[in-house]
Amino acid sequence: MAKRQRRTKVEMEAAKKHKAALEYDPQKHDAEIILQAEIEKTEGKVSLGLGDTVEKITEATGIKKVVKTLFGDDCGCDDRKQKLNKWFRYVECLTEEEYNTLGKYQKTNTLSIKDQDTLLKIYNRVFNKKETMSSCTQCWKERMSDLRKVYNEYEKENK
Numbered sequence: 688m689a690k691r692q693r694r695t696k697v698e699m700e701a702a703k704k705h706k707a708a709l710e711y712d713p714q715k716h717d718a719e720i721i722l723q724a725e726i727e728k729t730e731g732k733v734s735l736g737l738g739d740t741v742e743k744i745t746e747a748t749g750i751k752k753v754v755k756t757l758f759g760d761d762c763g764c765d766d767r768k769q770k771l772n773k774w775f776r777y778v779e780c781l782t783e784e785e786y787n788t789l790g791k792y793q794k795t796n797t798l799s800i801k802d803q804d805t806l807l808k809i810y811n812r813v814f815n816k817k818e819t820m821s822s823c824t825q826c827w828k829e830r831m832s833d834l835r836k837v838y839n840e841y842e843k844e845n846k
Contacts, residue, residue, distance in 0.1 A: 736771060736772030736773070736774075736775050736776040736777055737771040737772065737774070737775035737777075738767065738768035738769060738770065738771030738772035738773075738775075739768065739772060741767075741768065741771060742764070742768050745764075751764065776814060776815075777815065778813055778814060778837060779812060779813045779814075779815065780813075781809075781813065781837060781838075781841060785809045785812075785813070786838070786841055788805060788806075788809065789806075789809065789834055789835075789837075789838045790838065792806065792831070792834075793835065793838060798827065800820075803820060803827070804820065806830070806831070806834065807819075807820060807830070809834065810830050810833070810834055813834070813837060814833065818830070
């Protein structure tokens with residue numbers, strides 16, 4: 688029996704390249720590159736809710752372009768995105784400091800300007816908003832209600 692010779696490093700590299708060339712499918716390769724580029728384009732955008740996530744997926748897969756071609760620019764995608772973002776918002780986690788701060792305000796109904804400023808910073812960060820200071824009582828009731836819901840979720844987990 689003849690003894691099999693070991694391949695040199697150069698021969699092994701050439702064999703790998705030959706195998707890769709045989710398996711190469713230009714259409715599949717190009718599609719993968721395009722999809723990866725589309726995904727990378729959308730990665731920098733922050734998703735505020737489910738609507739943004741759906742938009743990223745439809746952009747990356749090309750569905751959005753097809754729908755816009757078939758139905759025009761006013762295909763309802765933007766309205767649907769806004770509704771989904773409103774219904775299914777992403778909420779950031781509270782820091783320990785924010786949690787402790789919110790704990791102080793759970794039983795109070797009066798807020799000083801300083802309190803409002805502190806709570807507004809927490810609210811904007813947690814809910815990915817850009818709300819500004821306001822003396823609107825209804826606005827503050829809604830904000831405090833949202834913050835209390837988040838705080839209460841933490842309370843449930845800690846029990």
